[in-house]
Amino acid sequence: MTRKILIVDDDQKTRTLLKTYLEKNQYEVRLAHNGEAFLAEFQRYADELSLVILDVMLPDTDGFALCKIVRRKSNVPIIMLTASSDETDRVVGLELGADDYIAKPYSPRELLARIKAIHRRTGIDNAAAPRFYRFVGFTLDTVERTLLDSAGQVVALTGMDYQLLKYFVEHPGDVLDRNVLSEETRGRDAGPLDRSLDVQISKLRLRLSDDGKQPHLIKTVRGAGYVFSADVTAAAI
Incomplete structure (x- = not known):
């Protein structure tokens, strides 16, 4: 399976930073700036994605609503990002089917570690690995x-x-x-x-x-x- 990640975040600097950092670590990255753009990208690449990263706060919807839609259509792993320190947000995200949850501010290195952990658990990074x-x-x-x-x-x-x-x-x-x-x-x-x-x-x-x-x-x-x-x-x- 490809290491293709779809990220939705309304902050342009964050999107650019994550794309640059993850691509340096050999991931293919697709970006969306709001819920509508995310759903269009998801519809196009759903069968190729190895991970989805959802920002909770978006201008036209929220990450929870997107998480529901993704889970109805796919078992792709989901990481949710939020600026809120409220534990309720984390619980809601996990109950909706998210696989992990990161509170802002976070470092790209921490996010990369979470991505790698999920890919190891799902066998994406280990499948058919040459000896x-x-x-x-x-x-x-x-x-x-x-x-x-x-x-x-x-x-x-x-x-x-x-x-x-x-x-x-x-x-x-x-x-x-x-x-x-x-x-x-x-x-x-x-x-x-x-x-x-x-x-x-x-x-x-x-x-x-x-x-x-x-x-x-x-x-x-x-x-x-x-x-x-x-x-x-x-x-x-």
Whole structure:
């Protein structure tokens, strides 16, 4: 199933922020600014959606009414957003069929964590996940969490090496933002003066015998991030 998310929120800055942040984390995002636009998008993409995010307060309706409509037509997971601290809103949303509830203000990172948790529970992120990733003679085994070289010898990896390499081989050819890579491996964004990710990249290059001065596997894209340039083959066996 695709990782396509439909978000309705009447605040343009919020919509833009969430779309940018989630797309950096490899989600496809559709946006709506009110209930009418949401229902049009939902009608169009209902069979493709993996998650719906509903703001409770909207100019032409409310998230509760939209939640009812969605639940009559689909079992897609729903997260509700509200500026109210009233517990009643949370209870009503959950009773109407919402899967989770986040009170404003919230961080995009918190929302991403909730999205990932729901996708894990529903099997979206785990369905048909390949076990092996093969590239330039290396084989990464995601079950054993080991890396073998072309001679079948184990390449020593730290836990962070493994997380970083796994994310790279899952997204070959994509320019990956430093903040995305930092969050995937360390659970937090990389600050402007934080060089720990760059140090980790250098260490991983050494493990892969990738020349740090002229790397062929993990290339630096100035001002944008990093890209894993190897051809990667994924397989279940």
